Amino acid sequence: RKEVEQDPGPFNVPEGATVAFNCTxxxxxxQSFFWYRQDCRKEPKLLMSVYxxxxxxxRFTAQLNRASQYISLLIRDSKLSDSATYLCVVTPGGYNKxxxxxxxxxxxxx
Amino acid sequence: xxxxxxxxxxxxxxxxxDVELRCDPISGHTALYWYRQSLGQGLEFLIYFQGxxxxxKSGLPSDRFSAERTGGSVSTLTxxxxxxxxxxxxxxxxxxxxxxxxxxxxxxxxxxx
Numbered sequence: 026r027k028e029v030e031q032d033p034g035p036f037n038v039p040e041g042a043t044v045a046f047n048c049t050x051x052x053x054x055x056q057s058f059f060w061y062r063q064d065c066r067k068e069p070k071l072l073m074s075v076y077x078x079x080x081x082x083x084r085f086t087a088q089l090n091r092a093s094q095y096i097s098l099l100i101r102d103s104k105l106s107d108s109a110t111y112l113c114v115v116t117p118g119g120y121n122k123x124x125x126x127x128x129x130x131x132x133x134x135x
Numbered sequence: 136x137x138x139x140x141x142x143x144x145x146x147x148x149x150x151x152x153d154v155e156l157r158c159d160p161i162s163g164h165t166a167l168y169w170y171r172q173s174l175g176q177g178l179e180f181l182i183y184f185q186g187x188x189x190x191x192k193s194g195l196p197s198d199r200f201s202a203e204r205t206g207g208s209v210s211t212l213t214x215x216x217x218x219x220x221x222x223x224x225x226x227x228x229x230x231x232x233x234x235x236x237x238x239x240x241x242x243x244x245x246x247x248x
Contacts, residue, residue, distance in 0.1 A: 059236055068226060068239035122191050123237060127177030
């Protein structure tokens with residue numbers, strides 16, 4: 026089983042739609058969680074950290090479910106500019122390296 | 136301030152040659168990571184340096200791959216006797232500590248012919 030798993034998509038949604046992605050992780054002792062965004066042929070960039078109590082940043086909401094070992098990202102009122110690949114990132118417990126999921130591709134159309 | 140700098144941005148090499156890829160992290164960042172990304176694929180962890188601790192080399196795919204970090208700053212990833220399957224974008228990232236997010240460089244696109 027992969028350490029971090031994501032649905033590759035693509036998710037094709039119209040502008041204004043709400044879309045959610047999940048990511049599961051295998052190590053129950055994982056400590057830090059992030060969502061990164063990667064545009065085509067560009068380097069990944071941090072979208073948001075994921076906190077235990079859940080957190081929101083504008084149209085983006087991140088949730089952590091430790092019992093079920095998954096994190097989620099909700100995007101409200103999708104914009105064309107949200108089209109990208111969204112990468113789930115986890116720090117396995119006891120280790121410092123950050124493990125990336127393979128990413129979920131989102132395509133927002135007019 | 137300056138971000139993570141990688142060089143070269145592109146490298147084309149013949150199969151069997153050695154290559155060196157360089158990463159200059161953000162000043163003061165103690166953590167440095169190397170990842171690689173093949174076309175259409177996710178990021179594959181290669182190696183992680185944290186301060187003066189022994190690096191985590193668990194992601195290096197073979198003994199042809201090695202990396203150094205001199206003086207806790209600049210890092211060099213060396214691939215010996217390159218193979219075509221080594222073709223990928225090699226990404227370097229740094230962070231101020233293990234709980235902080237990563238800042239990526241633009242990557243080195245390696246093509247082995």
